[in-house]
Amino acid sequence: MTAGTRTDAPSATTGRAGAVVHVPLGTRAYDVHVGGGLLARSGELIAPLLDRPRVAVISDETVAALHLETLRAGLASHGIEMVALALPPGEATKSWPQFTRATEWLLEQKIERRDMVVALGGGVIGDLAGFAAAVLRRGVRFVQIPTSLLAQVDSSVGGKTGINAPQGKNLIGAFHQPALVLADTDVLDTLPRRDFLAGYGEVVKYGLLGDADFFDWLVAHGPGLLDPGAEADRIEAVRRSVAMKAEIVVRDETEQGDRALLNLGHTFCHALEAATGYSDRLLHGEGVAIGCALAFELSARLGLCAQEEPGRVRAHLREMGMKTDLADIPGPLPDARGLLGLMGQDKKVVQGKLRFILARGIGEAFVTGDVPDKAVLEVLDDALSMR
Known part of the structure; x- marks a missing residue:
């Protein structure tokens, strides 16, 4: 050693x-x-x-x-x-x-x-x-x-x-x-193509939350992962994702602090899954991808990251052929206040206050409980208006 x-x-x-x-x-x-x-x-x-x-x-x-x-x-x-x-x-x-x-x-x-x-x-x-x-x-x-x-x-x-x-x-x-x-x-x-892409929502999450180099690698290699012949790239994508998760788990096994970073996009995602009845209208990984895009949008509006960052996130997800917005979810959804109410059941609620995973840029996520409801409602209202 x-x-x-x-x-x-x-x-x-x-x-x-x-x-x-x-x-x-x-x-x-x-x-x-x-x-x-x-x-x-x-x-x-x-x-x-x-x-x-x-x-x-x-x-x-x-x-x-x-x-x-x-x-x-x-x-x-x-x-x-x-x-x-x-x-x-x-x-x-x-x-x-x-x-x-x-x-x-x-x-x-x-x-x-x-x-x-x-x-x-x-x-x-x-x-x-x-x-x-x-x-x-x-x-x-x-x-x-x-x-x-x-x-x-x-x-x-x-x-x-x-x-x-x-x-x-x-x-x-x-x-x-x-x-x-x-x-x-x-x-x-x-795997059906839709299920593979849903899984990719969790892969890209790792680049977005803590490894900008991995995100850049995914921009270059992500579309090729859909090819069954891309064995080496698939192994690398899974290995890097697992290694990042393992590092965070070892630091914080029972989610008292850093492990919450792994929930980037999940506060929005879990509300959307509840709103769609945990049905095939929205697969979990699809909800994660949409949730990550919304988390970066919220971060930009709060002045935490550059205005271009949400666009970079959505551009890559669209290149992969993935859902990126509330408009991509079929069927009715609650209004913004209804979705915010569903977020209140999230496990990350502490003393009745929602914790969000936001970002200062791609690869720079952090956990905060200091997010005004008004800002969340505005992001959701604007996203719903595009449906």
Whole structure:
């Protein structure tokens, strides 16, 4: 170890098989593997973590039809038995009924405290299965195998788990770190274009909040990520996103300060998701992209960043073919005061006061609770007037 090297800082290694980002959280440290063919290698990578050669997999019906047998074969290659439950796809699954179904199924499978739960799916499955693992027998270990771009770069890393409530998104949950994350970039080829782009909303967020060089890299390479042949660039985009998230999580695991930066765009996004009923009218990553554009617009109007910055954000999102404005959301929306009211259920509310993640420029985000309602209403009114 060279002088000045921090042993508690995230580290990354890259090779022909992809990259590994280490998340150093003491006894709960884990690795995030990024690359192709990881489902086929799942047995090799998971076996060292097991007390007995058996895992319980929670997935959804769409993902299971595409990837469950590949996972089964990968596990079987190292003598690991698999039992599986496939839940309905979609955000509505992140609810008490399906959570109850999942936890009761795990108990029926006689999953013990030293066993392993595997979440095979996007953010919905990762959040729900992780929460089930967190509370089952007061905590069992779990592995995240994220199958969407959004889950690979964001929700699978950092230990946030949970379900939605009628009052808002992710209001019920626990911090429970995974034992391992396998982000197989090959599975991204099976994503519909809309889902891939929704995931990209979380990728670009990382450049906007703390890495202007990464944003510039995305401007140059982002459109090419849609090409299934762009394996090296896809691995790099996921690796850099994961490394940035890991660095922030290590500094602030339970979101007492810096980790709130990861919610850039999310205060607007969660209100828009609630307004659209957590439906296919607006995917989470689409809401993040629109929310980031609105956050930069609000920052510019408050004199925090240059007037050109919101335009740069929107220009890149449009070049990617993404939603950028409230006008891009189909169907009715509440008025500005209605949307502001929905923001009041956000987890970032402190003593009844909203906290926003704003920016002094691309790559320079910060958290503040000092935002006048009037300024937020003006931004929302103007955005709604364009519908």
